[in-house]
Amino acid sequence: MSSTTLVALLSGPDQPGLVAKVSGYIYQHGGNIIHADQHRDPEENIFFQRIEWDPMKTPAGEAAKEFTEFARSLGMSARVADSSHRPRVAIMVSRFAHCFHDLILRWKAGELPAEIVAVVSNHPDLEAESRHYGLPFYHLPIDPAQKEASEDHQLEALRPHRPELVVMARYMQILSSSFLDKVGCPVINIHHSFLPAFAGGKPYHQAYRRGVKLIGATAHYATPVLDDGPIIQQDVVRVTHRHHIKELIRKGRQLEQAVLAQAVLWQLQNRILVYGNKTVVFD
Amino acid sequence: MSSTTLVALLSGPDQPGLVAKVSGYIYQHGGNIIHADQHRDPEENIFFQRIEWDPMKTPAGEAAKEFTEFARSLGMSARVADSSHRPRVAIMVSRFAHCFHDLILRWKAGELPAEIVAVVSNHPDLEAESRHYGLPFYHLPIDPAQKEASEDHQLEALRPHRPELVVMARYMQILSSSFLDKVGCPVINIHHSFLPAFAGGKPYHQAYRRGVKLIGATAHYATPVLDDGPIIQQDVVRVTHRHHIKELIRKGRQLEQAVLAQAVLWQLQNRILVYGNKTVVFD
């Protein structure tokens, strides 16, 4: 086996023989399938597939390009990634540092197949920590009166780092539709509630007032509608009447870290397909 | 130790010395405390306590009455139950039978310290099963045009059974404010979502459309506002894109059973205090 594998995420209208055609193509081109998983949405009649194979030849880039064209000939859209490529990731963060540290430490421990390339914040708090981790840090405050201009400064800071993923690691500002259009890559956000419950501000306070017995966290793709993007991962933890808001926040931190890290890992491993407002996660 | 214990649920404005006064009272009257648990809401300044003791004298009923008066003298309201008393429980159910069977089988296995006394349904489906379990069954359809009259028939059927708890075991009608006033005992409902997400009808369909990664169930006290009563217990189970609505429903059944049974058990064990729209559960 060569050291590089290809991972394709395909989707398109279902039709008989897709599994056979895709696997047959890879086999005939000398490739060796390592993993394959598929799904059909019976209502929308869409076929989804994640397939990972060793192309057994170099350069892998060429095999990827040919495969994309082949998928198009089947009426499918495909995104093919080379396993030796480590996507460039930018982190946006405000003041709460737990997701920031957690992602970077996982990365340094070899858990995330990526390169974290930059940290952008609307507060200066994490500058020294970012530099300690060897990461460029951009303190770019948001002026509510000139939000678009503020966001343009963020985009300018990000641009030279060519991010392939932006992670909002408890970044407490809403990214505008215009930012999301211009940034040119997926943006993953962590919301500290079990969506769709408690969207919007201060979800732990909302949860406390409602008297729920579990609190949650939700990782989702950022879209222009607040806390409404396609959900990638969710989890919950039990609370009781003894837990005041401060304890909900403490318990939530661990939950947020775990849920966000899982979503980011799946994104980096090319396991997520979005359709409509939902996700298929080939876990 | 005598075979009967007393359980008191107290609540009222917090003041210094409450724990000492309550436990001192019991000790001075010859009682032996078996369990005690308390809680203070720091914002509302309310003190809550559950205390279980062996009064070491008969009749226990007298000790209970005297304790209630003592609690009142401290400015507290108290509800005292005798452990040898098995509350009378009525079940309301529509067509889905899983919670109905589960509660009755737990009761027959000795898990619920209660007497299930009657089954009321707006459908005839579970008549034979109810009779097999030795329970009177009342088929009382709801005429939407005459809802109050229909509910009055239900109340008449329940009255001779003197229920101390009504359990809506997937009873698919909304109980009116008038019914809840007249029934004269707590009513526990199971809603098949993680409230406050997906209140109202067809929550599994709502969850499927939103693409959540966990589905939930919530047991709560019924109040005139739909799916908005004080939450007693909640739990969730993981789902993926592979689970269509039918599988959500199947996975949800087990969740609903477990969450409802836990809430009913806590109610029967006098572990729940309601305040505002929240609960304190002394687990």
Next chain:
Amino acid sequence: MSSTTLVALLSGPDQPGLVAKVSGYIYQHGGNIIHADQHRDPEENIFFQRIEWDPMKTPAGEAAKEFTEFARSLGMSARVADSSHRPRVAIMVSRFAHCFHDLILRWKAGELPAEIVAVVSNHPDLEAESRHYGLPFYHLPIDPAQKEASEDHQLEALRPHRPELVVMARYMQILSSSFLDKVGCPVINIHHSFLPAFAGGKPYHQAYRRGVKLIGATAHYATPVLDDGPIIQQDVVRVTHRHHIKELIRKGRQLEQAVLAQAVLWQLQNRILVYGNKTVVFD
């Protein structure tokens, strides 16, 4: 789509092109793949696949037979099931009735694609309940001095029902190696601990004495070595110092039901491949 699908479980030495060959075979024979999932054990170099397809022709039985031969030609062993076939299931139970009721009620609710055909017990307790469910009941006590003869009586009772699965629903006897050889179908057991912790007798008592903070249940295939067969499913529930053995047993009942029912459902859906002492579960 015709109403019948086929599900094949394949396993054998890994080799390039297996996915392509299998899916190509189905496509060329006019079949339409509905689901496919595969796995490779990198150490043992074994390939496992579960593939479900609509053969688009009748009789399905012939398509199944041809496919099995095709798989053999690839060096794979295959088990092909027709989705319209509902396997015949026998239940073995002692006195604890919760798993017995749970399985039968799930079956009656349409959750289990099977026919429960008989109940065998070493105690007479569940005879009336079995008959209420419309199931033949065999009370066959085990004489420890003549275990083989006792088991032979059980096998004689089971034989005319031709079981394709035997479920030990808290059957408190150990089945001998000879019984397992002769019964001619898989046997699934539920053990009330998180195996390999607390194998053997009275696991809740063992767990209580050790002071664990979670108790578990394990569904596994019965093998001649007690509590050592391939594990299908496990789950746990939290306990505290407040839970005495009686509460562990109560909490465990629900856990046992859920874990056993999940294992049985996977077995009935042909989702489990055993190799060595482990399972691959295509969930």
Next chain:
Amino acid sequence: MSSTTLVALLSGPDQPGLVAKVSGYIYQHGGNIIHADQHRDPEENIFFQRIEWDPMKTPAGEAAKEFTEFARSLGMSARVADSSHRPRVAIMVSRFAHCFHDLILRWKAGELPAEIVAVVSNHPDLEAESRHYGLPFYHLPIDPAQKEASEDHQLEALRPHRPELVVMARYMQILSSSFLDKVGCPVINIHHSFLPAFAGGKPYHQAYRRGVKLIGATAHYATPVLDDGPIIQQDVVRVTHRHHIKELIRKGRQLEQAVLAQAVLWQLQNRILVYGNKTVVFD
């Protein structure tokens, strides 16, 4: 309310009136009880209590001393802590850094009411990170041929820091009985399995070979018998046949962090009483 509270952990032979006597004592001395929780082991006839109160007078130290004497007069042993006291914690670690970072970051985020005072390691790897966190680091290799001498060097390094808790944050050596005697404070260890399953070395490898469907982590007090001390906290995470040892290790890291941090927090909040080989955790 004054800023300081006292927390007492009491245990001793059960007798009537203990709750009344303890709460009465505090009330009569002008104290105000904030939390109280108790437990009785019905077999051993031991009474356990955790009680937190505002002594309403200074110095708190005197109130603590008087209370300890009062408890002794009831035949109880008591440990009284002053909430303004932040226990001194030493970390022992080998090469795996995740628990080390997690504990320190929680501490820096204000989650742990403690002072981390030193890091001791048998490897030099975490020296720079320790210094970045502002912590003295002692690289003290273990010479297996002279284990006692090696441990004595560790004890000498720890002594000037007067630790009140030692946390083995994936410290991969066994501490001898002699070390545990001499260190003079509790030692908490994290074992990467659901004990008592998979005690000893390489538990993820053991779990993988056994084919379990959940992996676990256990925080316990270190005792001379390996992986056998009183269990404080446990948790598990689901795995499937798809997860190879490398993924078990990755999933386990997060679990280990969470379980260890919870156990340490409970210890720092004086919530744990040990008796025999079990714990009472007043959560």
